Amino acid sequence: MKASAIVAHGGFEGLRYIDLPDPQPSQKEVVIRVCACALNHLDIWLRKGIPAYRLELPHVPGSDVAGEVVAVGDGVTNVKVGDKVIVNPNLTCGECEWCRMGEDSMCDSFGIFGAKCWGGYAEYAKVPARNLIPMPENLTFEQAAAFPLTFLTAWHMLITRAGLKPSERVLVVAAGSGVGVAAIQIAKLAGAFVIATAGTDEKCERAKALGADAVINHSRENIAERVKILTDGRGVDLVFEHVGHEVFERCLASLAKGGRLVTCGATTRPTASFDIRFLFSRQLSIIGSMMGRTSELLTIVRLVSEGKLKPVIDKTFPLSEAVKAQEVLESRNFFGKLVLVP
Ligand SMILES: [Zn+2]
Structure with missing residues (x-):
């Protein structure tokens, strides 16, 4: 698959449009075709390199993804091939004290999709099945990618x-x-x-x-x-x-x-x-404060689908122009979200 991946920490030259192996779903995982991936400031920190995230390179960033299910692993029952979905960016263990209290972002092994694992700056992404949420029908893929994390x-x-x-x-x-x-x-x-x-x-x-x-x-x-x-x-x-x-x-x-x-x-x-x-x-x-609870995200998805909250997109870029998109993000010369489209 094509991906805009971090190949070296530092400046924009560390983000390159390259070929990477297609992801395969393991048990309780799903592979989605990425239809849109919004940028977040986290992507810039990951490219520059920060102590909180020790990445194995190359790394595919991108935490806000909307797409279509193309393959499901064993034991997946909540989605099927062809479903349009968005990705809940909270990666949690589901078992620690904090998870049991519903405090996702305090999970002992908390991570963010696109930081802890490969994310959406690619044609395909592998996602834990329980992190998929049906995409609101009133949204385009670009709009659906432009709201979860923020x-x-x-x-x-x-x-x-x-x-x-x-x-x-x-x-x-x-x-x-x-x-x-x-x-x-x-x-x-x-x-x-x-x-x-x-x-x-x-x-x-x-x-x-x-x-x-x-x-x-x-x-x-x-x-x-x-x-x-x-x-x-x-x-x-x-x-x-x-x-x-x-x-x-x-x-x-x-x-x-x-x-x-x-x-x-x-x-x-x-x-x-x-x-x-x-x-x-x-x-x-x-x-x-950091990130939020899955229950809060589900409330937000409902409000977005009712039109009470609206994603705001400034500009979309082809996946191959991720560097250009990150340049705009760093320039602060935008309003709302910047979105990559593979
Ligand atoms: Zn946990």
């Missing part, structure tokens, strides 16, 4: 970890990112007042079109100062943050007393400094 991450952050309540005021940082477009929609669905930040006026307009009640162009406005103006000096109840170093302190400064900051990702630098006195005197909370 909507799951945003849902777990806003609803489960941060306990967002109706009428609360939320600041969504970097609205044009994959998790940003998900967070705006989820927060609106939850009844919140949403302030979104983006780096260009065009992205601010698109954030408004998605439902944001107010927008901040962070390339020329101070986020914390603007939030204070938009909230009559009070600040927001919740900050949805995934950029890290570049904005962390300003995000904390945007919080109302008793406010929460929920974070994942750290796409700029992973360290941040802040005044601890500011944290305790204003009784703030910083909440970590």
Whole structure:
């Protein structure tokens, strides 16, 4: 099969369009023909190489996949050849204490599809059968690939970890990112007042079109100062943050007393400094979050199939142009998801 695989860690030259053996399903596994695979920032970390993921090269990245079942291994009963499916990116043992509590992303051997095993930057992908979910009928393959990981991450952050309540005021940082477009929609669905930040006026307009009640162009406005103006000096109840170093302190400064900051990702630098006195005197909370539960993903799939949440695609690329797609992802010059089509 053709694949855009990581052959060496480092720059874009480490991602190459090459031939790899076709995958064969083992017991309780399925092979799907990949019809679309969305990019995530994780793909860039995998290419560059990070300690959390020790990869055997070549490695096929790609965590968000929609496709068609072409082969099933022994013992597979939940899908059959020809079924259109999406892939739940949570790879779990199903047996540890955390799995039994339904806390997938805390599984002792947790991994993400496309990181722990080969993913969707290829014509075919091998997937554990229990990770397949029927594809919503109202979506194209590209749309179906463009929501699982980011909507799951945003849902777990806003609803489960941060306990967002109706009428609360939320600041969504970097609205044009994959998790940003998900967070705006989820927060609106939850009844919140949403302030979104983006780096260009065009992205601010698109954030408004998605439902944001107010927008901040962070390339020329101070986020914390603007939030204070938009909230009559009070600040927001919740900050949805995934950029890290570049904005962390300003995000904390945007919080109302008793406010929460929920974070994942750290796409700029992973360290941040802040005044601890500011944290305790204003009784703030910083909440970590990563991926989410399969039960949450099933809720999201239902809401997407009902049209209440919508995947947002900026651009699609042929699989052979994965480098070009990753260049756009690193440039931040996009709104929503970038999708590869084999
Ligand atoms: Zn487990």
